Structures are given as C-alpha cells and as structure tokens.
Amino acid sequence: MLILASQSPRRRELMKYITDDYTVKVSDVDETLPDGISPEEAVLCLSKIKARPFASPQDTVIGADTVVAIDGEILGKPANKEDAALMLRKLSGKTHSVFTGVTVIKNGKEHSFYAETKVTFFNLGDDEIAKYVATGEPLDKAGAYGIQGYGCLLVEKIDGDYFNVVGLPVSKLNHLLMSI
Template sequence: MDHWPPALSTAAPALLLASQSPRRRAMLAELGFAFETAAADIDETPQPQESGADFARRMAETKARTLARPGMTVLAADTDVTLDGVILGKPRDRAHGLDMLRSLSGRSHHVHSAVAVMHETVMEVIQTTTQVDMGEIAPAEAEAYWASGEPADKAGGYAIQGFAARWVRRIDGSISGVIGLPMVETVELLRRFGVTPQPVAAA
C-alpha cells in the first residue's frame, strides 16, 4: 500500500497536463505553472446509473492513469453538466445542441469538475460541484449561439466564459470549475505533490 505523502525529489517534478483543451492549458498557464500536454485516448461513455460527480471523478482518474510516466506528475481533469441528475455530455450535432439549450433555459443545473494528480503510483483527487441558474434563452439566440461554433465541443452545450454568460443569473460554487479547471483546488492539490507555480513578475 502506498503512503502519503509521496516520496518526491527536492527538485520540482515535471508536470504533464492530460488534456489538449485550450481552456485548461490557458488556465494552468495563467496560474504560473510550467507543463507539457498530452491527450488521453479513453472511452468517455457514462456507465448506467452513474452520477455526474462519479463520472467526472472516474474520467479524471482514468486520464491520469493512462498518461502516467516515471518521474512525471500528471494532472488530469474532467467536467460534466447534469440536469435533473442526467449527464448531458457534449452536443452530437446542431439539433442536439439546441435541445440542450432549450432544456437549460430558465432552469438550474449542476456542473461537476474533478481534478486528479498522480505521481508514480500515488493519486489524489479533488472535486467541485457548482449550481448554475440560467435565465430564459430565446430560440433565436440559441440558433445564433450554435452558429457561432462556441458550444459544439462544450459539456452541456455552452461556455460560461463566452457568449452564454449573458444567460447566467447566478452561480453557487466555483466558476473556474464550470470553465473546466477549479483553480484554487488545483493549486492546493499540486502543492501537496511539490509542484508550485512560478513567482509572478512585478509589473
């Protein structure tokens, strides 16, 4: 059985982000971390009766294990959206994307994010769940939004940091978790593995 904390060298471990997401790359860079990136080729199909939180955790853990390398610290994350407990996934096509927006209009939903950090055989996971209250989304606005291309690859069919921000009435939880990487929790978790951001240069 592995023991906590993991045995780390005095040098900062090399960091691998298990994602090709431009959003996650930008967020991690903004935090001041130096890292490499790689995509994990895994099956991202939810299991029957799997909750959004459990699905996000399983995906993050699987991505981290898939890309584990000797001497490397791997950071993996997953974010999903649930409405009435049902995982929405990413839009398959235009009709599916517009149907998602209609279902979210004027209602509350939850966004589950999980972050897994793995070094050698030791893994730690943190999770956040954020409630997002949406205002009404007019059909013409939904059509224009889909045509913009922004929601095509987003869980739940929208990006809170983009055009869709105009529909968000209230957020209870981590907004960075909704975007795809809960920043406070990620920094805390990486610090436990000896991975720290670079000092911010004075302006």
C-alpha cells in the same frame, strides 16, 4: 515534469494561473460511462482514465473532466447543432450543476477530487438559442455552453467556482499540488 492530460484549450489557458512549466499530452480514451452513474462518479472516473496513461515515477500528471447535470441527467458535449439546441432548452430558466473531476498522480499515488458549481440560466427563447448555437461555441463544451464566451449572456447567476464552470477548479487544484 508536470503533465496536463487534456485536449481542452480552456484547461490549458487556466493552467497558466498555476504554472507555465507543463506539457500537454493527450490519449485517445473511451469516455463511455455505465448507465446510472452519478455526475460526481463520472467526472472522477474520467479524470483518472485521462491521467493514468501518462503516470510515471518522475512525472506529476493532471487529468480532468467536466460535465453538466440537470434533473439527474448528465449532459456531455453535444453531438451536433441540434443536440446543442436541445441541451440549451433543457437548461433554460433552470439551475443546473457543473461538475469537474480532477486526478493528480504523483509518485504512484492518485489524488482525486471534484468541484460542483450551480449555474442558473435566464429563460431563453428559440431565437436566442439559435443565435448562440450559430456561433459554433457550444459544440465542444459540456452542456453546450461556454461561460467564458458568448455563453455568459445565457447565465443569470452562479454559485461556486467560476473556473470550475470553465473546466478547471484552479484554486483547489493549486492547493492540492502544493500539498503533495
């Protein structure tokens, strides 16, 4: 059985490009990371933590985690609307990185990778930020935006995998699944 260890509705939606034959399982994991950890280390660590509780000899388990990083700071999901607005102000007019770490556990072996996509935002005014935050869309997303929703209006350009920004580098994951 193929298991997606994620509560993200976006990852569930993206999995359809690979297969419809999978089950979703979610464990309540502590996502607290040590200070000074790099974004790459963070997403790899969290993807493993999410996948490991469901590892078994007969199953293939996929765990994933996404963060946004700018100027050395990791931005996870905002705590509230004020936090979302603060994050969006930090991203305004700048290029940031979106990292997604993926761990696949099959036959007791862990296979992990991460993908990085560069995203550049337009300069955003306070009214534009307030309007976007009022949609509620930013509240459950790393970096306080969803490129697949109204957040697309904030983005000037991307360099890399669009689906990585949504939350799952589908092509890279598919190639890994086919190779193991």
